[in-house]
Amino acid sequence: MHYDVVIAGGGNAALCAAIEAQQQGARVVVLEAAPPPMRGGNSRHVRNVRIAHDAAMGTLTGPYPAAEFLEDLMRVTDGITDPVLADLTITRSAELWDFFESHGVRFQPSLGGTLSLGRTNAFFLGGGKALVNALYRKAAQLGVDIYTETEVTGLDIDNGFFCGAHVRRNGSSGLVRGRTFIAAAGGFEANLDWLTEAWGDAARNFLIRGTPYNRGAVLWLLLNKGVQTVGDPKQCHAVAIDGRAPKFDGGIVTRLDCVPFGIVVNEAGDRFYDEGEDFWPKRYAIWGRLVAAQPNQIGHVLIDAKSLDLFMPSVFPPECADSIEELAVKIGLPPDKLRATVDAFNAACAPGDFDHTVHDGCRTHGLTPEKTHWARPLDTPPYYGYTLRPGITFTYLGVKVTPEARMVMADGTPAANMFAAGEIMAGNVLGKGYIAGIGMTIGSVFGRQAGEGAAHVART
Amino acid sequence: MSLALDDTTPTPNQAEAARLFTICNACRYCEGLCAVFPAMERHRVFEPGTVDHLANLCHNCGACYYDCQYAPPHPFQVNVPANLTAVRHESYARHVWPGPVRGLFARNGLWITLLAAFSVAGFIGGFVAWHDPTVLFGVHVGEGAFYRLMPHNGMVALFGGVFLFALLAMGLSVRAFWLATGAQERIGAGAFWQAMQDALRLRYLDGGGAGCMNESDTPDDRRRLYHHLTFYGFLLCFASTSLGTVYHYGFGWQAPYAWSSPVVILGTLGGIGLLTGPVGLAIAKLRRDPALRSDAAADMDMAFLVMLFLTSLTGLLLLVLRATPAMGPLLAIHLGVVFALFVALPYSKFVHGLYRFAALVRHAAENRAAG
Structure with a gap:
């Protein structure tokens, strides 16, 4: 079979590209490595998409002008972004509500505990898997050929010109030829060997929050065919999550929002960072790194009965005990040491009016490190303990693209017939940091750009 | 279980x-x-x-x-x-009342089938015992034709008694459910009215807007349609029976009624709903994605759908063939099926509507309490 557009990957970006290209009359094939229930890459885990809009609409509670979106992006990336691509992403994000809705995707008001995103982000009814299901239905209805459990194992690229993709399916191999190629196969965050290159053996203890299928196979193939890279190869988005989460695919439910309410100690029973530095949504991304730097990449949050109902419930029940020593034994910490750490912390807490909704005045004095807000003595049993480990969300390394989503070769020339969309090129726009829903914005906008571009090239 | x-x-x-x-x-x-x-x-x-x-x-x-x-x-x-x-x-x-009969839910299909069979046999046997076969297989027309086979007061006593028992049993069961699930909120008329609207529209059977998903992730609204046909069919049949009672006692007009009578029109429309709705629901059930099924409940669901279907089928046949010699046997079969349906009511899938309504009332009250 000879296709106009061959797409590697089966998440949101791949499907946006497939739908766009097929609607322009191209014959499109989607090659998805995962089996049907797990299809969709990390899109299966997403909640929402960030979109610019000038007035409240649908479930969006107020205006979010493009200029404000750009400010937010510049702030989280410290300006590490391609300004042309960033501008394109934000401008075309305004079309996404209608695009999704017209393809059977539905929205719901922002979820409990996420009110701050109700203005800026459109939440998918039923979440990312519902989105993925709707887009697969639409693509199939349009006539896109979809192959799941089909892994891309090689790319025939001649001097920057795509000729075909080698695939493996049900144990047999084949070649899928096409006029154009779109890489939308995600990053390499599920490839522990690759992570180890950047992080050393500590990476073996990382948990992967998303799909186990993002092993970076297509990215690796492209890097070896002379495509220019973008993004820091040694960086990934790492947050502190519940240490009891499964190795892969734990998704949203493994997050722990209780760090600002208690203290965090390592395996030796020592505190190592200011738990009350800022609101959790602004700080959760640094805790992955902090825990990764501790022995065995483990941390333990301790709270007392005063704080149990102040944060979103987590999926795993905490360890619970009536004394600090008993809790220490349960979670495998030295009891005397933990007692000493808690005593020192309690003694350093200055009295104040606790208010977790503002930067309150409850802080410690004379402690190393200090806890600068929300510091209340751990003195009300029962005491609770959660284990923390680094959870990897995504990697930043990707392929460099032009505004038409064309890959850029090592010599700086745009590839003739190769495009990229989604996490595999998100580093062009998001060079650093993260802001809720931006991954979906980039994937959707560049998926459509790539689909349009590839269909156009295939025609001519 | x-x-x-x-x-x-x-x-x-x-x-x-x-x-x-x-x-x-x-x-x-x-x-x-x-x-x-x-x-x-x-x-x-x-x-x-x-x-x-x-x-x-x-x-x-x-x-x-x-x-x-x-x-x-x-x-x-x-x-x-x-x-x-x-x-x-x-x-x-x-939560069923009386508690000792809770085992009836475990093999619901079996005992409802047996009950229906014995009930039909009982009516046929009763008719035969009371009358000679020429009455049972005779042609009866005109006012009071049915009551030549079974006296009206006998029907009222038997069915009224069974119906009152069913109401009592269901009332006590729902009360037990309500108490066990922790009633704290004061239930005002507003919550009740909200729950009525939610129940009558089957507001929550649409997956948040797209429709319900039965065979695959492709949504459609067919189950809601079939349920509406069944539910409103049942209500129309009930309205027909109630109106017939008013005619009988209020005006002295005796069944059978003319085709153009509101009693017959309501019953016929309701009967059509009760034929098509349960068939649609049964087909949807058979086509349901195995991942969504619960074997324990399937048997009870199907037993209730079959009983509703048979009630309607025998009722409509009785209407069409009431001026022929088949009327006597059909009346016995229809009464037998209806009798079994009502005896089984508190111990059948019928109760799902009551429990769901109670849950909707509580939900509406909680929403109001939360503002």
Whole structure:
């Protein structure tokens, strides 16, 4: 079979590209490595998409002008972004509500505990898997050929010109030829060997929050065919999550929002960072790194009965005990040491009016490190303990693209017939940091750009 | 079927529901799909009574299974609709009055079939015993034709008695359910009215707007249509019977009534609903994705659909053939089926509507209390 557009990957970006290209009359094939229930890459885990809009609409509670979106992006990336691509992403994000809705995707008001995103982000009814299901239905209805459990194992690229993709399916191999190629196969965050290159053996203890299928196979193939890279190869988005989460695919439910309410100690029973530095949504991304730097990449949050109902419930029940020593034994910490750490912390807490909704005045004095807000003595049993480990969300390394989503070769020339969309090129726009829903914005906008571009090239 | 006889020890299905809700409560992606998820978010601990309430609030649209990022083969193995179907089925037995008959829910299809067979046989036998065969197979027309086979007062005494017993049993069962699920809110007329609207529209059987998912992740609204046909068909038949009673006692007009009579028109329309609705629901049930099914409940569902269908079929046949010699046997069969339907009412799938309505009332009251 000879296709106009061959797409590697089966998440949101791949499907946006497939739908766009097929609607322009191209014959499109989607090659998805995962089996049907797990299809969709990390899109299966997403909640929402960030979109610019000038007035409240649908479930969006107020205006979010493009200029404000750009400010937010510049702030989280410290300006590490391609300004042309960033501008394109934000401008075309305004079309996404209608695009999704017209393809059977539905929205719901922002979820409990996420009110701050109700203005800026459109939440998918039923979440990312519902989105993925709707887009697969639409693509199939349009006539896109979809192959799941089909892994891309090689790319025939001649001097920057795509000729075909080698695939493996049900144990047999084949070649899928096409006029154009779109890489939308995600990053390499599920490839522990690759992570180890950047992080050393500590990476073996990382948990992967998303799909186990993002092993970076297509990215690796492209890097070896002379495509220019973008993004820091040694960086990934790492947050502190519940240490009891499964190795892969734990998704949203493994997050722990209780760090600002208690203290965090390592395996030796020592505190190592200011738990009350800022609101959790602004700080959760640094805790992955902090825990990764501790022995065995483990941390333990301790709270007392005063704080149990102040944060979103987590999926795993905490360890619970009536004394600090008993809790220490349960979670495998030295009891005397933990007692000493808690005593020192309690003694350093200055009295104040606790208010977790503002930067309150409850802080410690004379402690190393200090806890600068929300510091209340751990003195009300029962005491609770959660284990923390680094959870990897995504990697930043990707392929460099032009505004038409064309890959850029090592010599700086745009590839003739190769495009990229989604996490595999998100580093062009998001060079650093993260802001809720931006991954979906980039994937959707560049998926459509790539689909349009590839269909156009295939025609001519 | 294992059942906890007290309200504090969860059954395995209730314990599984508590496990699932802990995951759902940390995720919340399904918040907009129906009433269950917002109601669930009001809790951090899922006691057996809370689980029974949430299970009966679930309309089984299936959307949260297909939308779930943690559905099998994910290691979390989240399948809320199948679990809540099993919990619901258990809850009918758990709260039933009188308690000792709770085993009736375990092999519902079998005993309802036996009951219907004995009931039909009883009416035929009764007619034969009371009359000679020429009356049973005779042609009877005109006012009071039916009552030549069975005196009206006899029918009223028998069916009225059974109906009153069914009301009593169902009332006490729903009361037990209401108390066990922890009634705290004051129930005002507003909550009641809201629940009525939600129930009459089947508001929560649409997966949050797209439609219910039955065979696959492709939504459609057919189950809601079939349920409306069944429910409103049942109501029309009930209205027809009630109007007939008014005619009889109020005006002295005796059945059978003319084709143009409102009693017959209501009954015919209702009968058509009760033929098409249950067939549609049964087909939807057979086509349902095996992942969404609960075997324990399937038998009870099908038994009730068959009984509704037979009630309507025999009633309509009786209407069409009432001026022929088939009227006598058909009357016996129809009365037998209706008798069995009413005897079984408190111990059949019929109670799902009562428990669900109670859950909707509680949900509406909780919403109002929360502002």
